[in-house]
Amino acid sequence: MGSISVLLVGKVLPYLEQELDKRYNLFRGIDPSQRAAVLRDHAASIRAVVASSSGGPDAALIEALPKLEIVSSFSVGVDRIDLQKCKEKGVRVTNTPDVLTDEVADLTIGLILAVLRRICECDRYVRSGNWKKGDYKLTTKFSGKTLGILGLGRIGAAVAKRAEGFDCSICYYSRNEKPDSKYKYYPSVVELASNCDVLVVACPLTSETHHIINREVINALGPKGVLINIGRGKHVDEPELVSALLEGRLGGAGLDVFEKEPHVPEELFGLENVVLLPHVGSATVETRTAMADLVLDNLEAHFLGKPLLTPLV
Amino acid sequence: MDSELPALLVLGPPMVFKLFQSHYSHKYRFLNAFSSHLPLPEFLQTQQTHPSSVRAILCNPRQPVTADVIRSLPSLGIVATTTVGADHIDTAECRRRGIQVVTLGSQFAPDVADMAVALLIDVMFKISAGDRFAKKSIHFKPWSFPSGSKLGGKRVGIIGLGRIGGEVAKRLEAFDCIIMYHSRNKNPSVSYTFYSNVVDLASNSDVLILCCPLTEQTKYIVNKEVMLALGKDGIIVNVGRGALIDEKELVQCLMEGEIRGAGLDVFENEPNVPEELFALDNVVLSPHAAAYTLDCFMDACEHVAKSLDAFFSSKSLIISPIT
Numbered sequence: 001m002g003s004i005s006v007l008l009v010g011k012v013l014p015y016l017e018q019e020l021d022k023r024y025n026l027f028r029g030i031d032p033s034q035r036a037a038v039l040r041d042h043a044a045s046i047r048a049v050v051a052s053s054s055g056g057p058d059a060a061l062i063e064a065l066p067k068l069e070i071v072s073s074f075s076v077g078v079d080r081i082d083l084q085k086c087k088e089k090g091v092r093v094t095n096t097p098d099v100l101t102d103e104v105a106d107l108t109i110g111l112i113l114a115v116l117r118r119i120c121e122c123d124r125y126v127r128s129g130n131w132k133k134g135d136y137k138l139t140t141k142f143s144g145k146t147l148g149i150l151g152l153g154r155i156g157a158a159v160a161k162r163a164e165g166f167d168c169s170i171c172y173y174s175r176n177e178k179p180d181s182k183y184k185y186y187p188s189v190v191e192l193a194s195n196c197d198v199l200v201v202a203c204p205l206t207s208e209t210h211h212i213i214n215r216e217v218i219n220a221l222g223p224k225g226v227l228i229n230i231g232r233g234k235h236v237d238e239p240e241l242v243s244a245l246l247e248g249r250l251g252g253a254g255l256d257v258f259e260k261e262p263h264v265p266e267e268l269f270g271l272e273n274v275v276l277l278p279h280v281g282s283a284t285v286e287t288r289t290a291m292a293d294l295v296l297d298n299l300e301a302h303f304l305g306k307p308l309l310t311p312l313v
Numbered sequence: 314m315d316s317e318l319p320a321l322l323v324l325g326p327p328m329v330f331k332l333f334q335s336h337y338s339h340k341y342r343f344l345n346a347f348s349s350h351l352p353l354p355e356f357l358q359t360q361q362t363h364p365s366s367v368r369a370i371l372c373n374p375r376q377p378v379t380a381d382v383i384r385s386l387p388s389l390g391i392v393a394t395t396t397v398g399a400d401h402i403d404t405a406e407c408r409r410r411g412i413q414v415v416t417l418g419s420q421f422a423p424d425v426a427d428m429a430v431a432l433l434i435d436v437m438f439k440i441s442a443g444d445r446f447a448k449k450s451i452h453f454k455p456w457s458f459p460s461g462s463k464l465g466g467k468r469v470g471i472i473g474l475g476r477i478g479g480e481v482a483k484r485l486e487a488f489d490c491i492i493m494y495h496s497r498n499k500n501p502s503v504s505y506t507f508y509s510n511v512v513d514l515a516s517n518s519d520v521l522i523l524c525c526p527l528t529e530q531t532k533y534i535v536n537k538e539v540m541l542a543l544g545k546d547g548i549i550v551n552v553g554r555g556a557l558i559d560e561k562e563l564v565q566c567l568m569e570g571e572i573r574g575a576g577l578d579v580f581e582n583e584p585n586v587p588e589e590l591f592a593l594d595n596v597v598l599s600p601h602a603a604a605y606t607l608d609c610f611m612d613a614c615e616h617v618a619k620s621l622d623a624f625f626s627s628k629s630l631i632i633s634p635i636t
Contacts, residue, residue, distance in 0.1 A: 110434030141608035165487025
């Protein structure tokens with residue numbers, strides 16, 4: 001298999017890059033000029049592309065690779081990949097669902113608690129010596145609050161299950177109401193936002209869900225509401241979010257993703273009601289290794305003519 | 314007017330007092346003894362109040378209700394404290410005098426349990442460390458991920474399966490944690506595995522969560538032996554009292570990697586915290602704030618107000634009296 005050419009177009013775990021290098025003829029095309037050079041010399045031989053949340057093949061790239069057979073993404077979200085084009089061209093696409101569901105759900109609850117209970121701020125308070133001057137202020141209880149989930153898929157459902165342990169009420173919005181769900185459905189995001197205390201974005205990023213969290217939704221969530229984004233940065237109209245937080249129209253936010261990662265809006269740095277994470281998502285080495293193995297196993301299965309493990313297309 | 318309102322002698326003051334005063338100033342004439350250095354009888358004089366007109370006390374551990382205090386108030390009928398414990402009240406003297414002692418029940422158990430889970434997830438996934446990192450620069454660089462996986466499947470050893478321990482267990486079950494515990498006595502109504510020995514519990518746990526009261530028996534219940542038994546992947550969360558853990562040993566173990574990390578809301582000598590911890594990313598520190606939510610404080614105020622109401626209107630008191 002060392003002769004099969006594979007193009008890497010997104011940042012991945014070093015372990016994955018090393019393994020790809022060992023097993024295949026790996027070309028690195030994360031940086032645009034790198035990619036252009038690779039395409040110039042090797043476009044005709046590339047049979048697989050490895051993508052991630054930071055980069056994936058758009059229509060143009062797919063067109064430029066006549067021998068492309070499979071795109072294997074080191075992520076659950078495949079918003080960077082032109083799925084339609086892949087379908088048209090008969091290119092298979094795999095992602096890494098399930099292995100990270102529990103971690104992301106755990107992290108989501110951790111983020112909610114960090115914002116409501118000001119955990120990070122309390123930690124700063126102690127480290128700075130300020131506790132010697134007096135107690136920290138009263139924070140907001142999480143137990144018993146109403147959680148609104150945008151997208152009741154695997155991750156959304158896992159978050160809901162955990163929140164129930166805190167006696168939270170759960171409501172949700174999704175494209176279609178789920179008849180088997182015991183949670184309350186709202187037919188619009190604004191209505192969901194108006195009726196919950198904490199709104200969690202847990203849906204895939206598509207053209208319909210781009211900026212699904214806009215000014216109207218943010219205002220509906222309100223000065224006591226908290227937004228948690230563990231989806232994609234582009235789910236949220238970031239400038240609107242920033243101004244809402246600065247003006248106090250939104251009560252708080254916990255963000256693991258940003259519109260222009262790795263750029264983070266610095267206006268948020270000093271806000272005690274905001275917790276920012278550097279896209280940790282699938283938060284641990286173990287999970288990322290499992291994701292990497294899934295990428296490798298999908299590629300191997302494909303080239304051995306076996307069924308793909310986690311195909312999307 | 315003011316003199317028609319029943320007098321409420323306030324010692325301490327309780328943490329919730331500012332909130333209580335703001336909500337109930339129309340119901341009581343507050344005698345804020347905590348703000349005076351004078352002995353009680355002299356203080357009451359300055360308030361134009363005869364000791365025999367003081368029937369109720371609101372207090373907390375900062376200013377004990379001693380036998381002397383009780384004896385100087387011949388009409389005292391109720392002592393309300395904003396804590397679960399009543400060690401700071403001479404309950405024997407109260408019994409002798411037929412004085413009701415009202416404590417808090419489980420109002421703050423959910424908040425403390427929330428804090429325990431918050432600290433655990435933060436340590437496991439480095440949330441506070443991540444927030445510090447992300448707020449350093451407008452472009453975040455690659456982040457060094459913590460090792461260790463999701464909460465699911467982790468063995469959580471709860472030390473003290475009372476109200477708070479029970480709420481912690483319930484929450485962590487929803488994360489698919491395996492719950493085990495050590496308590497003074499085995500609880501027949503729970504199916505969690507019981508360990509009569511803390512070292513054994515630690516050897517079989519990935520996480521230890523301290524939820525028990527501080528007594529002579531529980532002082533330093535987590536010592537070096539327990540921490541070594543917990544092991545290098547182990548995490549400790551303390552929402553009980555600082556002295557449940559041998560703090561010097563804890564600092565050593567954290568610095569030397571004998572345990573993976575710790576989430577601490579309480580310390581041996583608050584508000585002093587060992588400064589060696591400030592440089593560590595595997596530690597999350599909280600200023601004894603586990604019960605410090607507005608909801609919790611309001612619940613506590615309401616509980617006290619209800620008790621005092623019942624007393625002053627001579628209804629029978631059924632809210633957590635100590636007899």
